[in-house]
Amino acid sequence: MVIIGAIPVVVGLYQFALVPFHVWRNHNKHAAPYFPRVAVIVPAWNEGAVVGTSIDRLVRLEYPADRLRVYVVDDASTDDTPDVVRERGRRYPGRVVHLRREKGGEGKAHTLNHGIRILLDEGWAQAVLIMDADVIYQPDSLRKMTRHLADPEVGAVTAFIAEGSPRPAYLTRYVGYEYVAAQAAARRAQNVLGVLACLAGGAQLHSRENLEAIGGRIDTTTLAEDTVSTFLTQLGGRKVVFEPYAVVLAEEPEAVGALWKQRLRWARGNVQVTRRFRHLWFRPWKHRLLGGFSFGLIWFSVFLLPLCMLLSSVGLIGLWLIDSGLAARLFAVIWLLAAGTYLFITAMTLQIDPRSGRRTWREAVAFPGLISLLVMLTAFVPNLMTDLLPDIGETIFVLFTYAWLTLCMPAAWLAKWAENVRVGRLEVGRWLAPTLVYLIGYGPLLCAITFDAYVKEFKGAANVWDKTEKTGRVMS
Known part of the structure; x- marks a missing residue:
């Protein structure tokens, strides 16, 4: 399950390696x-x-x-x-x-x-x-x-x-x-x-x-x-x-x-x-390039990304219950791979369109979320947080990092909910929602939306075309 969860990372690296x-x-x-x-x-x-x-x-x-x-x-x-x-x-x-x-x-x-x-x-x-x-x-x-x-x-x-x-x-x-x-x-x-x-x-x-x-x-x-x-x-x-x-x-x-x-x-x-x-x-x-393995892997690595994230979390926690040492080693390998892919893709993307790169480099860095960056850091420095925590705190922290790939999706939904939060006349959501997006990540937000699409399709929701409102900002 952990290996399946890593497939989208490997496919993302493969796809961006083709760009040059x-x-x-x-x-x-x-x-x-x-x-x-x-x-x-x-x-x-x-x-x-x-x-x-x-x-x-x-x-x-x-x-x-x-x-x-x-x-x-x-x-x-x-x-x-x-x-x-x-x-x-x-x-x-x-x-x-x-x-x-x-x-x-x-x-x-x-x-x-x-x-x-x-x-x-x-x-x-x-x-x-x-x-x-x-x-x-x-x-x-x-x-x-x-x-x-x-x-x-x-x-x-x-x-x-x-x-x-x-x-x-x-x-x-x-x-x-x-x-x-x-x-x-x-x-x-x-x-x-x-x-x-x-x-x-x-x-x-x-x-x-x-x-x-x-x-x-x-x-x-x-x-x-x-x-x-x-x-x-x-x-x-x-x-x-x-x-x-x-x-x-x-x-x-x-x-x-x-x-x-x-x-x-x-x-x-x-x-x-x-x-x-x-x-x-x-x-x-039968279908040549459109039915090819490369294209299929690229398509499904995006389409099934929320499920892969869920499998990875469940697999890591399952391994922790069986062999915590093996779980820790796999966790480090998976997140080191993710970190390397993240750095490669970010560097490649920012160079392709310099205009957008200058405008969005902060969001590029924070794309997976600041919490995910902290989780990546624990893969590089395993004892970064655990040495500071008591045994029970260490266990909770480890399980949190193993489960974060799944927890980030419902957490991203909170950003949508927080946007409309008001306290009296104070529109708290104006600063709460951006804070949550930077912490949780824009990538997890997209995964949460994809998971919502699974649910809507399973329930047979109506195919309603919701028009995105436009104000003419580009023209100005």
Whole structure:
């Protein structure tokens, strides 16, 4: 059980060890300047605060004006979204189209399909860019993405979504670091392997042929429509490419509750995708790279991380009851491995995106939590705390360190609860929640959300699309 618990650490080390090979193993040699007619689909439900600026930035991209059109699919908005889009249509005649859905609230995938159906019927578009209403594409991002479509074997391209707030709060700094690790770094490694786990929902460029091949629509049966599109593209024999230098800035949640809502949707989607594509895992003889062992290990090391943490704690405590010396040695080995992997991944991540590195280095250091760092330290210096404690205190401390990988997840839930704590008129949660996140860790917080997704899926909770509220901080 302890060894199984260590597998995600080893796989994380393996994945990030692949990143430097992206210098040689990438798709750039097959790319070329290429400017297909691109239709941009922007799903919008009550996005009046952000959609106008997004349109302005899109029409100013470094891309031929006559080969770019913006289609805003208004999902029965009740704010000023229709007025904002129509005004932009008058400002940019022939380049901005307002598509209204009278029945809304069905989720992003249904909204996108309304626009995709119209675009494919028109026949003008040679490629379709699916994005979110609030994201900001850097001027050269689209042409860096389209150059990969010059290779007819490529079906879809995605970009690097970076947290873009000018003055990020503590939680958005954590998200900023996470995005560099999970996208700029991990997706480089997936490029090296030749298989991609997921097109970023706010930046997915499909060739027309690919969209038609995957059914001419986006999946509506799961909460991870972007991942389903990614899998279907590759199962159809077409490549999916990550372009790390096409940068798209996004606004991310500043509160734990909002982050929990967003990531719970993502995590439940991953549970649904894992179940839906259960026929391909670890079957390279049938599904080539997508069914390969490397990709399967990477996928499940994230997907099953909470269970692996639980197994590791139970295993260590079980061994302690049988042979405390063996338990202590294994504990030291596992945490020394974790510490080395943590240092390697952190150093690699901070170098990949210097801008984010400068903004988020404190959160990078504290990503596993200050308590976890203390536990790591006890692996290096076994008697650091035990010599200061009486026998009963030593036993309690040892059991606590063995159980921490499991205890950190319910502890992370406390951070969500603490956010709304008030004492009279004093909003205690404003400082209590950040303190808990730094102590417990952002990584354990994500694991707790994943565990919550397991529970929600087991109970058969409704697939509700909870929209993340946006305020336009990136535009400012």
